[in-house]
Amino acid sequence: MLFFSFFKTLVNHEVTVELKNDISIRGTLKSVDQYLNIKLDDITVVDELKYPHLSSVKNVFIRGSVVRYVHLPAAAVDTPLLEDATRREASQASAKAKQG
């Protein structure tokens, strides 16, 4: 759930999504869901001529399972906060494991 929440904080930022079939799509992150399916607006495709089927497309819904990387704007990421959240989630998970 952490990365789902994390991506929610990046809504309306420019990101580049690299897919497992090597297509890179840059656009404004509009939405993300629990599977990390991603919706991008106003897209531009890196190396567009190689992928002519995307040239008349303005916004895309990308299935989470086909994403290889998401390139993020460094300025929009609060790294200490993310580290903190990771530790909190890990400690919660281990506390739960001890209880159960």
Add this chain to the structure above:
Amino acid sequence: MENLNLHDAAPRPLSSMQNQMPPGPPPVPQLPPQMFTTAAQLLDLTDKKLMVSLRDGRKLIGVLRSWDQFGNLVLQSTVERLFVQHLYADIERGLFLVRGENVLLLGEIDLDKDDYVPEPYELAPVERVFALKKAEDAERGRVEKRRQRTLAGYGFEGEHAGEAIL
């Protein structure tokens, strides 16, 4: 869905939960959670003309009429567009039900740029494009098989072994 904003408050976490947790950083303003579901994302695309890219490399262009939480789709008035070298062709396919796992990407087609295919791609007869496509796919299959065999010899297993992602 588009009318939601930061002023529609997100639900507060349960206070009993809050007491057990160590004090965390101040809460980040959150958009309403109903914006972040598969359903909300696909709802905006319903009844729009879409380009659907499938895991086997096919490109379908049709109108999205129905869907569910798995990304299963119903497409109406679908055409399949084949691209090979610098040629393309359309084949009328009709109604499609696509199982969600086969979908790579849904693209909403900008109706101002509808059916725009960039230079140097040009429309060609279906039979010709289809034959070229078949030859190209066969060749790609051979190359991929050889690559996998070589990699396997070194102990590597392909990133998506046994699964064609085009």
